[in-house]
Amino acid sequence: MRQKGLALVLVLWVLTLLTVMAGSFALSMRRESSIMFGMKTRAEAQAFAEAGIAVAELMMLEEDPLNRWDADGQIYEFSFDEAVIRVRILAENGKVDINRAELDLLLKLLRHAPIDVDMQARVANAIIDWRDQDDDTREDGAEKKEYQAAGLRYAPRNQAFQSLEELQMVLGVDAVLYDWLEPFITIESGQASVDLDKASAELRYMLESEDNFAAKPITGKSDAENAVPRVRAFSPTEQGGEMPGEFEMQEDDQAQPGRPASGALTIVSEAMVGEGVTAGVKVLVRRSSNSGQTFSVARWQPIHSKVHSLFAYEMENY
Incomplete structure (x- = not known):
């Protein structure tokens, strides 16, 4: 009788194990199917x-x-x-050329960026210090000493930006700020000014705005109708x-x-x-x-x- 009881327990244990394994396999297949469907849909998009x-x-x-x-x-x-x-x-x-733009233009753009007010001038001057051909630190700017103090193992190139991605190396420009700036900047125009007739609605609004504060990034819910x-x-x-x-x-x-x-x-x-x-x-x-x-x-x-x-x-x- 005791042996029959042990056999029943063993059978129940095996059935439970098989049920768990089957459920785990089904869940795994469902996940893989979902992943494959997502990859297929994204590839189509x-x-x-x-x-x-x-x-x-x-x-x-x-x-x-x-x-x-x-x-x-x-x-x-x-x-x-x-x-x-x-x-x-x-x-x-119709964009801001980071190789040509003067301080005032950079500040007009950065005052709307998702950064603190005191960072606007620092980033703008750091951009100019990166591209200029001297080692003189601008007021609120950044040259080799400032990069070393920030724990960075590189210094400004003191040459024009070769790509937009290079801007991410400038002191104060993190991934969030770069993602926000990227649609509004260029190294292609070769102009110190922006052709407002060709500028996007968002950039035109920011450059023409007289608001002297750091605004939130402009979205479709902006109060400014033309932004x-x-x-x-x-x-x-x-x-x-x-x-x-x-x-x-x-x-x-x-x-x-x-x-x-x-x-x-x-x-x-x-x-x-x-x-x-x-x-x-x-x-x-x-x-x-x-x-x-x-x-x-x-x-x-x-x-x-x-x-x-x-x-x-x-x-x-x-």
Whole structure:
């Protein structure tokens, strides 16, 4: 009788173990399936975002000026298949050139940044100290001694910025500040001033604002009506064309009769599929003002930060 009881306990123990193993296996499979579905959905969103770059390239060459897409920071939205795609084109001469901007212009931008008021002048002067060709520390600036005091093992290059990412090495510029600044700055314009006609709505508002305080980053909920970009609905098929396929960076692309704005441009494309899954890409392109020249892609960068998502702006607000 005792042996039968032990056998029953053993059988129950084995059944319990098998049940736990089966449940664990099912949970593992469910998680893997969810991960694979998420990866597939994100890959689809990325492909749609890249297609948005091709659409932008075509629309900048549109003959009809009423249909041609402008590099003024407004957002164009269209749907294709199950995706909603938003595209924004920004002229580099409508941004603050961190290699050329004087202190006043840098301060106008930084006073709206998500940093303390006392950090605004420090960061602005540290930017100038990084790019100037001397070792003299500006008031509130930073040269080698200040970097050493901060525990950093490098000093300012005392040369022009070679990339936007280099700005993250400047004393006082952390990841949060850089992510906020990135859409508003450039090293491409070569100008000390900003062409406000080509500036984004957010940057134009900040540079023209007389508010002498550190404002919160501007979003679609801003009280300033003109501080957010317009969102325009667009249908590629209504323009007499078809949605292009995969975007290819070909050197022998020929220009269409229309002519886009000359100079360097940033094209931002973001796609949303499924239940709010988004992916984006940002491309820096250059084009000669002469008809017949091609777009050349200077930089191709996937978007990881959601700080300036194109889907942060509501269509019904405009």
